[in-house]
Amino acid sequence: MKRWQKKYAAHLMLLILLSLTAIPFEAIAGSIGPAAAFRNEVLRTSTGEAPLVSVMEAKDLPGQLVTVQGVVVKNQVRIRGGKRSVHIQDETGGIHIYDYRGPDAKAGNRIQVTGVVGDRQGLLEIRPTAAPIQVLQKNKSVPAPSSLQMADLNHAGRAEALKGQLVKLPGQMKELPAGPTDGVYRIPVADEAGNVITLVAMEGLLDLHEIRVGGTYEITGILSQYETYEIIPQSPADLVAINPNK
Numbered sequence: 478m479k480r481w482q483k484k485y486a487a488h489l490m491l492l493i494l495l496s497l498t499a500i501p502f503e504a505i506a507g508s509i510g511p512a513a514a515f516r517n518e519v520l521r522t523s524t525g526e527a528p529l530v531s532v533m534e535a536k537d538l539p540g541q542l543v544t545v546q547g548v549v550v551k552n553q554v555r556i557r558g559g560k561r562s563v564h565i566q567d568e569t570g571g572i573h574i575y576d577y578r579g580p581d582a583k584a585g586n587r588i589q590v591t592g593v594v595g596d597r598q599g600l601l602e603i604r605p606t607a608a609p610i611q612v613l614q615k616n617k618s619v620p621a622p623s624s625l626q627m628a629d630l631n632h633a634g635r636a637e638a639l640k641g642q643l644v645k646l647p648g649q650m651k652e653l654p655a656g657p658t659d660g661v662y663r664i665p666v667a668d669e670a671g672n673v674i675t676l677v678a679m680e681g682l683l684d685l686h687e688i689r690v691g692g693t694y695e696i697t698g699i700l701s702q703y704e705t706y707e708i709i710p711q712s713p714a715d716l717v718a719i720n721p722n723k
Contacts, residue, residue, distance in 0.1 A: 674707065
């Protein structure tokens with residue numbers, strides 16, 4: 478009898494305490510069971526010690542090693558020093574993969590990347606480690622661009638939620654640069670209220686002779702940031718004249 482009391486006294490005390498609280502037992506059990514099961518699943522499907530997380534979760538883990546999966550929204554491009562740049566999206570958001578070191582990534586490829594989440598002048602990105610980058614699927618549907626107005630850039634919640642994703646917005650060309658800087662053209666684009674975003678185009682991507690200062694265009698590209706917000710088109714078709722003569 479005494480042995481039974483010692484063995485089960487702690488259990489009885491816990492049940493009494495639970496019955497006196499306002500927290501339903503189902504809530505306590507739910508917070509322990511499914512969450513723990515999810516964490517175990519993440520660890521089982523991760524690469525090394527990098528947990529498999531969504532893009533949104535990765536953005537909350539700066540400085541940490543993570544694994545993400547997503548669909549490439551635009552073909553990879555070469556940037557400074559010949560390094561490759563790729564943008565991917567999943568159902569939670571988009572993110573830049575800086576210094577991509579895997580097999581050729583084409584729009585519609587679903588890839589898995591392991592790397593450290595870093596911040597580059599306000600832009601969160603993943604910097605891959607030596608772990609192999611995998612192409613999981615090909616010919617996936619590329620997410621449609623989200624419509625955006627430049628006034629939305631004044632609302633941090635709206636802009637930050639779309640940063641790293643494919644967007645489209647209208648804007649008027651304010652001026653054209655005399656030439657590229659570090660291999661890119663940086664073109665200020667504004668709306669009627671004076672909100673400005675920078676169009677960043679790789680050298681050779683756009684024919685500047687076809688662009689009219691003062692003209693209004695619909696621009697499709699990746700919403701990015703380098704101190705201020707940028708939009709990065711990746712083909713001539715990403716620039717469509719709405720009213721090229723004004």
